[in-house]
Amino acid sequence: MTPHELWTALPQDTRERVDALVVRRKQILAVKEMRESGVAPRPDLRDCVDLVAARMEILADRLVPLPPRDVDALAAKAAALPGPPVALELAWDGDTQGWILVLGAVLPGSSGRPHALAHWQEAVWTEPLATARALADRLGVPLRGPGDDGPPHVRAE
Template identity: 40%
Template sequence: MVPGMDGHDLWEALPGPDRDRIDALVRSGRRFEAVRTLRTASGARLGDCMDAVAGRYRALGVPSAPPEPPEDTEALAERVRRLPGRAVRIETAWDGDTAGWFVLLLAVLADPPTAVVLARFRHGSDLRIFNGAVPPWPEAAAAGEAGRALADRLGLPFRPAGPEPG
């Protein structure tokens, strides 16, 4: 790694298999893992890796943050139809960040095998745990309803997340 390389040059210097692996992580919305993988492969500074991964999000046309759930099932179905691979399943999965837990609505693709984030359901921060507002977690129910409706619309199986994170 040459000091002062910009994100584009850093990307171009990577071997093809590393670029493919990082692009798969970007497509599945796994930004931090993509940055870590790039840093391990290149030895570049963290900031340069973050810039390069942000560039891959732009180049691939992947939103940098999961969108809030669209109002209707047809909008989600259209997003799945436009994906670069064949969807084989719709599922929901718990995930979290520094603000707390949320549920992702995912389209699972056959080739390359990856999960693409379609929407994120979050109904508040984890302060709800301390004030007794959860469980039940309303985002699990909302994501499950959206996922079932989408899977039915597309004729795909649906695999829901559990009712609670963890």
């Protein structure tokens, strides 16, 4: 089903809820809203993801801005954590749009996932890596994780 076909099949109230979620960058919830809309047959996951991407382009001027990801903003975010980080960690993650570089703060005694400070979904990784290194230097903690080699699927073999 094309995005246009799915959009026209959705009830008006569902379209309004989907757009409200897309504007707030709640993509997964927008997909869930479509899949639970009562449209028969139930929309395919890939079709819903494609429609969310199309709606993001259409509503681009209304999207909630991404939070700042500069060193000062991230240092303030780290300072607001329950304790001072003992390390920063970079990790690759993927979603339907591609690879994401996630920067997390490891807290003392934590055995779970690091506290997310920022994420980047971009083709050029030098800026996020430089930001992560500068933040680690400012906080006086090590930076762990991938280096300059880029997402797993584009690494030189």
